Amino acid sequence: MSENTREAARRILRSLVGREDADFHDGQFEAIEALVDGHRRALVVQRTGWGKSAVYFVATALLRERGAGPTVLVSPLLALMRDQIAAAQRSGVRAVAINSTNAHEWATVSAALENDEIDVLLVSPERLNNPAFRENQLPSLVRRMGLLVVDEAHCISDWGHDFRPDYRRLRDLIADLDPAVPVLATTATANSRVVADIAEQMETADTDVLTIRGPLARASLRLGVLRLPDAVTRLAWLITHIGELSGSGIVYTLTVAAAEDTARAMRAAGIDAYAYSGQTPVEEREELEEKLRRNEVKALVATSALGMGFDKPDLGFVVHLGAPSSPVAYYQQVGRAGRATDRADVLLLPGPEDTAIWEYFATSSMPDQERAERVISALGDAPLSTPALEARVDIRRSRLELLLKVLDVDGAVRRVQGGWVGTGQPWAYDAERYGRIAAARRAEQEAMLAYERTDECRMMFLQRALDDATAAPCGRCDNCAGTWIDAQVASFAAEEARTAMDRVGAVIEPRAQWPTGMASLGLSLSGRIPVDERYDEGRALARLTDLGWGNTLREIFAAGAADAPLQPAVLQACARVLGEWPWAERPVAVVSVPSRTRPQLVASLAHGLAGLGRLPYLGELATTAVGAPSETGGNSAFRLSRVWGTLDAASLDVPAGPVLLVDDIADSRWTLQVASSALRAAGATRVLPFTLALRA
Template structure:
């Protein structure tokens, strides 16, 4: 049986890779035999490029030939789905995907499933909880399913570096399947703790675990510590052409990716920005251009990560370090899959830890918020849509959606047609669990800082942090073979980087529409903001996440930083923003937004601008001291409700002409919107908002 199965499997593998001399890597056939021959559950932890997809496509082909139903492949990224569909076709496997970019094809995909013309259905974990898919298509699939594959299975785990709550509902799906249906989970990034968690989620302690060495002989790892963002950008400009082939330049924020790509293009390097905010078609186009070596690099956030496959990728460079060795290994694994050598370079920054902390805290469920959501759903007579719920609980859309997913997986809420409902199941906030997750993330951050400074082999360091018992010195990294990176920066490149990072001024887009749900909060505003009450497009000195001025602004607005007069350097930069604004009519006066947290900063900024511009400073808008404080971070409806009626411009003597409205930080932009409305209603011709910083 085994010999015959191996012969059949080897033929399928050779069709997949298009080579008659192809053979299995160690562990590949063992996984296939467990799935096809024994119908078992298996976990494969192997380095990127090892060939995990070959296991599930070959196993699918063999299972289908034996009369099994289609494989359901849970895959986390659309980019990965595209590559998997193409790879499946090479193995004679008919694969189709259901995701957010191909809604126009869903009806045909479902018809193909009904006709048994699909071998592999790729879905995102989020799709498993789409009401129509969950209630109408999924039960039929569960009855017919031939194999379940969970790709990037580390996402199942709370301990995984890319925790996605929807992955946790796979345990319920597995429990509905017949025990004879094989289940395969694959990942390249899992330490022993994650492995144990994934095995538990697979619903059986009898799991075949195939774990191989994670060392990547083709990768040459190096770290270059430079003093600041200017030096890092200048180094990149000086040495990008020297890096082999084409590659990926990772950044920690969207703003950094966009700014870096713009800077490099302006100086003759053909690169493209790639972020989660990029249009889906633009992302697909960029992936294709990188694969065809039509660009030197994609400057990307982690949105370009798991599963992106370019075998000859020549380098991966990080401007700023990811928050853990697990995440770092995942990203550098994109390089050198089919080449003898690829360069992996880390340029860490002093701001990295602040950025890690921001993202870690933003994704963690909060007990008070969870209880508000459950109370609102319990009090509702029917399902509440996310926007309707948002207007009741004062939580912004993105964290609210994440919280709802966590509560859904925990069984406390359920998504139905028309919105969310409370299930009535008892729920308690698992503070101990989230404390463990927070502690684990802090430990991973410390490990990443240790990687930057270690004098030991860097590949061995990463392997040990992934609990790879085969770890030995690689002989190639900068610590093993000596540094090959130079810190030398060209004088012209340093000047150009400094000029780029000294660039000032970003638009503040005006709000045009009031948020929904205000009536339920007692605010008589709805629909489009009347033209005569709107602000014009404004300006901020920079975003808090910007590579250049962002650092100084983050320090100014850091938690616990004292209220102070605006630093002279920042005031000078603000004057440069105003000088380059290009407004159709110069402002005739300056008004300040009253601040409860930084009154000295706002007043000194407004007075400083007025003095330099020789404009009258009319003072602050009058503020109702009894009105609720504007709560930063709240959702739009609650934010406007807090601000409505707070400001009064009737005592100001407004001259004819545009008014410059000055604040410290534009977050949701509702403070500037409501303040501008009061000025317009008091007779201001136009209102030009200005802020030191724009969040995001």
């Protein structure tokens, strides 16, 4: 039986890879056999490029030949789904996806499932909790499922570098399956703690989990670290040397703004590079991925949105401008390179700002007890939409959505048609668990800093971070074989980098719509904001996350930084923003927003701009706000309610014409909107907001 299975599996494998001499890597057939003949639950931990997808596609084809139902493949990223569907087609497996981008196809997919015309259904973990899918399609799938595959399974673990609450729902799905239904989990980035956590969630009283782990060393990768003094020098190095790196590749950054700024600077220097992030439209992402595959661009400058599952076997290099927060996350990203080449260069250019960015993302992803209890108290039997709930609990949308996922997985809330309801089940904040996770995250950050400083083999260091018992010196990295990196930068590149970093001006978009749910806060505001109250498109010197002036602004707005008048160089940069601003009409006067935290800063900015523009400074808007200033954060509805009615322009002699409105920072933009309403009511024909910083 086993030999027949091997022969049939080899036939399908050769069809998949398009080579008649193809055979299995160590561990591949063992996993297939465990699923197909043993109907077991298996966890495969193997390096990127080993062929984990071959295991589940070959197993699917064999199971379908034996009369099993369709495979359900849980996959976390759209890019990964597109690659998996293409790979399935090569092996004769009929694969389709249900995700947020193809709602128009769902009815067709459902009909094909009913007619048993689909071999593999790819779904996102979020889809498992979509009420219509969960109630109408999932029960039938569970009854008919021939194989469940959990790809990028480290996402299921709190301890994984990329934990996603939606993955935790897979525990319940696995528990509901007939024990005879095989289950496969795959990942390239799991240390021993994560492996144990995944296996525990796959086990039942009647089943155990077969774990197949292989060596994680990547023979093709040449790893190196280059420490440079500042962001200008790092960008100049990239412009100077990226042409020396073979083929095309990926330049990773830690923020969306850094990706956009870097790609723009590279293009200005004549390098074919484009930004790629979670904010890039789906159609554009697909186009950029294809351009990279076809070597039509030198590089995509990407956030972690281009990571798991992106498949380009001949990717020539991966460069990081700024370090990920853990060696495991770093290994996952550099694993994109050199999958089918003899050599690929992997270089890390860390920055001093890395740790601050790590801390921001770490704190934003952890649930908070007080906020969680607020959400649970606000939900009852009647469904509340996320916007309606947002207006009751004062939690910003992105954090609220994450918190709802956590509470849903914990059983305290449930997503239903129309929104969210409370379950009434007891819930307690697991402070000990989250404390242990936070400690583990800090340890990972320290390990990443140690990777940057180590004088031992870098590949061996990464293998040890993943608890790979086969870790050994690679003989290729900068520590094993000597540095291969030329740290010099060309004068033209330094000038291009300085120009890019000195770029000024970020757009402040006008508010057009009042937040949902204002009535619950006692304000009768709904629908569109009247056009005669809105401000025009505004400008900030820079975003706080920008590579150039963002560094200066982060120091000005750092917690505990003293209030002080603006430095002349910063004021001159602001004047450049005004000079480049394509407004329809020049402002006729300057007004400032009163500040309780940075009065000297705002006053010096307003007076300075008025003086440079030879405009009258009318003074501050009057304010009725008392007490301590409200904290940054919170959601849109609450932030509007806190500032509504607190600003007044009646005491100012506002001329008819455009008014330049000055403030320190634009975040929710509701202060600017309320100030605009007051100025428009006092006679201003336009309001042109200007702030030092844009929080984005």
